[in-house]
Amino acid sequence: MKVLVIIPAYNEEENILNTCNEIKKLKIKEHQVDYVVINDASKDNTKQVCINNQLNLIDLPCNLGIGGAVQTGYKYAYMNDYDVAIQFDGDGQHNASYIKDLLDEISNGNDLVIGSRYISDLNTFRSTAMRRVGSNILRWLIKICTNIEVTDPTSGFRACSKKVIEEFAKDYPIDYPEPETVAIIAKKCYKVKDIPVEMNERQGGTSSINALKSVYYMIKVGLAIVFAGLFTKGDVK
Amino acid sequence: MPLRLELFLILLILVFIILIIGRVKSKKLSLNYSLLWLFFGIVMFICACSEPLLSKFANLLGIKEVSNMIFLFGFVLLITLTFTLTTIVSLQNKKITSLVQEVGILKKDLRGKKND
Numbered sequence: 001m002k003v004l005v006i007i008p009a010y011n012e013e014e015n016i017l018n019t020c021n022e023i024k025k026l027k028i029k030e031h032q033v034d035y036v037v038i039n040d041a042s043k044d045n046t047k048q049v050c051i052n053n054q055l056n057l058i059d060l061p062c063n064l065g066i067g068g069a070v071q072t073g074y075k076y077a078y079m080n081d082y083d084v085a086i087q088f089d090g091d092g093q094h095n096a097s098y099i100k101d102l103l104d105e106i107s108n109g110n111d112l113v114i115g116s117r118y119i120s121d122l123n124t125f126r127s128t129a130m131r132r133v134g135s136n137i138l139r140w141l142i143k144i145c146t147n148i149e150v151t152d153p154t155s156g157f158r159a160c161s162k163k164v165i166e167e168f169a170k171d172y173p174i175d176y177p178e179p180e181t182v183a184i185i186a187k188k189c190y191k192v193k194d195i196p197v198e199m200n201e202r203q204g205g206t207s208s209i210n211a212l213k214s215v216y217y218m219i220k221v222g223l224a225i226v227f228a229g230l231f232t233k234g235d236v237k
Numbered sequence: 238m239p240l241r242l243e244l245f246l247i248l249l250i251l252v253f254i255i256l257i258i259g260r261v262k263s264k265k266l267s268l269n270y271s272l273l274w275l276f277f278g279i280v281m282f283i284c285a286c287s288e289p290l291l292s293k294f295a296n297l298l299g300i301k302e303v304s305n306m307i308f309l310f311g312f313v314l315l316i317t318l319t320f321t322l323t324t325i326v327s328l329q330n331k332k333i334t335s336l337v338q339e340v341g342i343l344k345k346d347l348r349g350k351k352n353d
Contacts, residue, residue: 038341060341064334072338079342174334 001083003028003103005035006073008066009090013044020055022096023088031103036076037090040069064174066156071172074160078169085168086159094157098197102159111161111190114182115197116152134218138179141222145229146186150194153179157197164190173224176217180224187232246285254278273321277314 005023009016016037023035036056039047041063050057058072070087077085084106088094098115105113118135138153156178160168164185173180186192257274260266284291284307295306 058341068334
């Protein structure tokens with residue numbers, strides 16, 4: 001299968017090269033793994049680092065936010081006829097060795113495979129109490145609205161089948177897209193599955209969610225899930 | 238309402254309507270967005286012209302003071318306007334996002350062609 005790893009990057013000059021090298025090192029049987037970096041108008045030297053190291057780069061002229069950046073990757077995957085797209089953060093949080101596991105589940109016929117921090121026993125990812133509470137509320141909301149269970153709806157480490165690539169290329173939320181897209185895809189009767197992954201602590205840069213934004217985050221994402229549950233038409237694929 | 242005030246209001250509204258038409262004519266305001274404003278202007282014009290009609294209408298709605306009715310309508314109109322604007326902004330946001338993404342992808346293609 002033709003696989004595209006989408007790496008959204010905003011101010012990631014320190015991490016982006018390592019991340020791409022990790023992807024380049026990957027050799028997975030029967031799959032051709034490409035990657036693309038989406039530079040979301042970073043204010044630091046991310047663009048220059050990418051060009052100097054001849055990374056495969058899409059350089060956005062304006063800052064779109066994570067949703068818009070990632071969607072660019074899905075559009076690129078759609079235009080270039082990729083079979084699978086994998087979202088992979090540019091900040092070194094995700095572990096490239098799990099890409100194979102995600103791909104296996106896509107090969108097994110799943111449409112959206114989410115790398116979850118909360119299944120694995122050997123997980124070292126230290127999550128704050130608040131974060132877990134928020135995550136649990138979203139899990140519960142998704143369960144009620146779409147009748148599926150995902151353990152880590154906020155995870156940005158995920159693989160999509162060709163059909164889901166097309167859906168995302170057409171429509172993708174602007175900000176905090178992860179839980180909302182899970183709800184939409186589940187509601188459209190695609191197969192969603194989560195598998196255990198380990199995530200690293202951030203290697204540099206700052207998280208996109210601070211304490212002040214978290215209230216807005218919960219309201220926006222919660223409402224988005226409810227709306228997706230109520231108004232997404234469930235056409236059976 | 239004293240005649241002087243009435244004339245002053247009518248004059249003000251006429252200037253307002255002429256301003257809208259002028260903007261549309263010079264293509265600074267697109268016709269479809271001007272319709273709401275024109276409608277607003279015409280309603281105001283009618284209101285300013287006939288005070289008895291206004292008090293009759295207020296009576297009909299059960300509003301005691303004509304001025305209260307005017308305030309109410311003013312609020313409703315402003316809310317409608319801002320709501321329309323938010324809708325337009327959302328739509329434009331979507332279009333701009335699409336454009337930025339396409340430009341990004343095109344820039345990449347162009348770089349690829351130059352390197353060949």
